[in-house]
Amino acid sequence: xxxxVTLMIEAGNGGRGRVSFRREKYxxxxxxxxxxxxNGGSVILMGTRHxxxxxxxxxxxxxxxxxxxxxxxxxxxxxxxxxxILEVPLGTVVWLTxxxxxxxxxxxxYSIEHTLTRSEVVQxxxxxxKWTDPSNKPTxxxxxxxSNQPELISWPDSIIPEPLSNKxxxxxxxxxxxxxxxxxxxxxxxxxIAFKSSINTTPMQxxxxxxxxxxxxTLELKLxxxxxxxxxxxxxxxxxxxxxxxxxxxxxxxPFTTIEPNLGVLTLPAGKDLVVADIxxxxxxxxxxxxxxxxxxxxxxxxxxxxxxLFLEESVVSDxxxxxxxxxxxVCQQYQQLQKELKExxxxxxxxxxxxxxxxxxxxxxxxxxxxKKQFAKNKIDIYPFSGFTGEGLSKLIKxxxxxx
Ligand SMILES: Nc1nc2c(ncn2[C@@H]2O[C@H](COP(=O)(O)OP(=O)(O)OP(=O)(O)O)[C@@H](O)[C@H]2O)c(=O)[nH]1
Ligand SMILES: [Mg+2]
Numbered sequence: 001x002x003x004x005v006t007l008m009i010e011a012g013n014g015g016r017g018r019v020s021f022r023r024e025k026y027x028x029x030x031x032x033x034x035x036x037x038x039n040g041g042s043v044i045l046m047g048t049r050h051x052x053x054x055x056x057x058x059x060x061x062x063x064x065x066x067x068x069x070x071x072x073x074x075x076x077x078x079x080x081x082x083x084x085i086l087e088v089p090l091g092t093v094v095w096l097t098x099x100x101x102x103x104x105x106x107x108x109x110y111s112i113e114h115t116l117t118r119s120e121v122v123q124x125x126x127x128x129x130k131w132t133d134p135s136n137k138p139t140x141x142x143x144x145x146x147s148n149q150p151e152l153i154s155w156p157d158s159i160i161p162e163p164l165s166n167k168x169x170x171x172x173x174x175x176x177x178x179x180x181x182x183x184x185x186x187x188x189x190x191x192x193i194a195f196k197s198s199i200n201t202t203p204m205q206x207x208x209x210x211x212x213x214x215x216x217x218t219l220e221l222k223l224x225x226x227x228x229x230x231x232x233x234x235x236x237x238x239x240x241x242x243x244x245x246x247x248x249x250x251x252x253x254x255p256f257t258t259i260e261p262n263l264g265v266l267t268l269p270a271g272k273d274l275v276v277a278d279i280x281x282x283x284x285x286x287x288x289x290x291x292x293x294x295x296x297x298x299x300x301x302x303x304x305x306x307x308x309x310l311f312l313e314e315s316v317v318s319d320x321x322x323x324x325x326x327x328x329x330x331v332c333q334q335y336q337q338l339q340k341e342l343k344e345x346x347x348x349x350x351x352x353x354x355x356x357x358x359x360x361x362x363x364x365x366x367x368x369x370x371x372x373k374k375q376f377a378k379n380k381i382d383i384y385p386f387s388g389f390t391g392e393g394l395s396k397l398i399k400x401x402x403x404x405x
Contacts, residue, residue, distance in 0.1 A: 003221040005054045006097075008062040008161075012040025012081030014186030014209030015068030017194070019128050021202065022074075032203050034192035035072050040185030040212040041065030041081030042115075045094065045171075047178040048087040052263075054221050056087075065183070068209060071191040081185055091224040091302060094170040094182065098161035098216035106184060106213065112170045115184045123189055127205035161214045170217070174224070182217065186210040220298075223261055225277035226405050228300030230338055231309035233281030236359040238262060239388035240309065241278040244398060249278055256280060261299045268402055277303060282341050297345045305404045306342075306354040307397075310334050310383075317363050324368045328375035331358065335376075353404040355384060357397055362387040 015037025022030025043065050063086060069078030099107070106116050171180050189207025196203055229237040233255030241247050245264025250257055262278040279296040300306065310331050316322065322330075335356060342349040356376065361369055369385050376383045384400060386393030 003054055004218065005057040005060075006216070006218045007057065007060065008214070008216050009043045009183045010062070010064040010214045011042050011183035011185040011212030012065040012067040013212045014038070014040050014188040015070045015078040015081075016126070016209045017189035017191035017206030018071035018073060018078075019192040019204055019206045020073040031201065032192040032196050033073055033075050034206055035074070035076040035078065036191045036194070037071045037188030037207070037209045038068030038078035038080040039188050040068045040209075042083045042181050042185040042212075043183040044083055044085045045092070045173060045180045045182050046085050046087050047090050047092070047173040047175050049090065049176050051087060051089040053089065054092070054219055057219070065185060065212070067212070068186070068188045071188070071206070075191070075193055077191075078188060080188075083185070085179075086182075088173050088219060089221055090174055090176065091222045092173045093220045093222060094173070094180070095218040095220060096164065096168045096170050096215055097218060098163040100161045100211065100214040102186070102211050103161070103183065103213040103215050107168075107170075112180055112182070115181050118187050121187055121210045123187070123207040123210060125189075125205045126208050161216055163216070167218065183213040183215055186212040222302050223263060223277050223299040224275065224302055225263060225300065226274040226304045227266070227276045227401055228303035228306045229276065229278045229309055230300065230306050230342070231281060231311070231359075232334060232338070233257075233283065234313070235281065235309040235311045236388045237278045237281070237309050240359065240386075241276055243388055243391065243394060245276055247276075247278075255283075261296055266398070266402075272402075274402065274405060282338055284337055284341070297342070297349075301346065301349070303352065305401060306349070306352050307401060308335060308338055308354060308356045309359050310356065311359045312364065312368075314363060317368070324365075324371035325375075327368060328371040331372050332375050332379075355397070355400055355404065356381055357384040357386055359386060359388055361385045361392060362390050 017037050018034030020034040022033045024030060043063055063084060065084045066081035068081050071078050187210045189209040192203040192206045195205055229240060231237050238249040238251045238258050241249055241262055241264045242251065245266050247262055247264030249262040258278060258280045264276045266274045266276050268274065277299055279299055312327060312331060316327060316330065339350060358372055373383050384393060384397045386397050
């Protein structure tokens with residue numbers, strides 16, 4: 001599953017305004033008629049439910065919108081560059097790692113939800129030399145040919161985005177149809193018709209158009225699940241997901257069977273759908289990057305509630321050297337360890353509503369389950385015993401979970 005991509009995004013530059021003069025058969029000294037440049041295309045991110053991953057960005061390194069066209073003679077405005085819309089799944093977080101000057105200007109002034117208006121960007125003007133034709137007839141104005149425009153007015157490619165010392169979180173796309181102009185296109189420059197005045201009847205200047213924004217961004221997908229399943233490897237998270245939803249994740253009796261998050265939809269009798277996320281098992285040190293858990297903790301950051309799934313290995317259950325009390329303490333330690341890992345990753349994780357469940361009760365004696373319940377009751381925690389195999393206790397567990405969401 002691709003859930004992290006890095007992209008270079010470039011909006012189109014504004015087209016330059018034109019310097020030209022009307023030249024018709026009987027109007028040898030026509031006034032200025034250089035049109036305005038078109039606006040550059042913007043690059044827009046849009047939230048969609050059509051994608052669940054960022055897979056469709058595989059192999060794409062750069063997305064660039066077209067520049068606006070230059071203004072034309074006869075007061076014609078150049079065409080605008082088309083906007084590009086990039087569809088991203090809900091839960092996509094956008095990080096900024098580098099940007100050009102105009103992007104920094106907009107970002108420091110506004111949030112990404114706002115765009116700059118024409119009056120907020122500085123337009124530079126360029127001027128062209130008077131015609132060089134010896135006969136000095138305006139009809140022979142050289143500047144009307146595109147190739148005679150001075151070199152400096154085309155935007156240099158050297159507007160390379162500056163890398164930021166720390167990546168900046170720009171936005172999160174959470175809603176279907178939500179749009180964010182990630183790179184705003186430049187504004188077209190005014191043609192020389194805009195410079196005409198009573199004292200300047202033959203304006204030789206026009207505007208060059210403003211540069212489009214350029215950004216280097218990282219898209220990171222966080223799954224938008226309602227319920228996150230948290231537990232040690234082999235706790236039976238994937239088994240539970242396959243029991244309560246139609247998802248069909250791989251389950252097996254070895255740790256780290258799940259190496260990528262699985263999602264399933266739990267349809268409640270009232271018709272409401274809840275998305276359940278099964279992430280790879282957490283182990284001690286997961287928040288420091290041990291095992292696979294750390295990478296996936298961010299997927300449950302957005303969950304509304306967490307279900308802790310605790311269990312005892314068969315070998316521990318049948319260990320005659322351990323009393324039920326000692327086994328119950330082991331379950332408690334497991335819970336504390338999971339909490340510790342979540343806390344070290346992000347304190348807010350522990351503020352979410354949660355419930356604590358105990359899986360594989362088909363393996364335990366009634367006395368053992370009682371001992372575990374008692375142990376948790378000391379900390380005022382209700383425990384929900386169930387078996388992913390026999391289905392016992394599942395309806396109670398789901399009822400409680402949906403009550404919390
Ligand atoms: N006896 C018994 N075994 C179970 C139960 N639920 C799951 N198991 C078994 O426990 C093992 C681990 O189950 P998984 O669902 O793969 O566990 P997981 O938590 O997804 O594990 P990872 O993906 O490795 O983190 C499998 O062999 C399951 O068949 C249960 O209720 N009772
Ligand atoms: Mg699993």
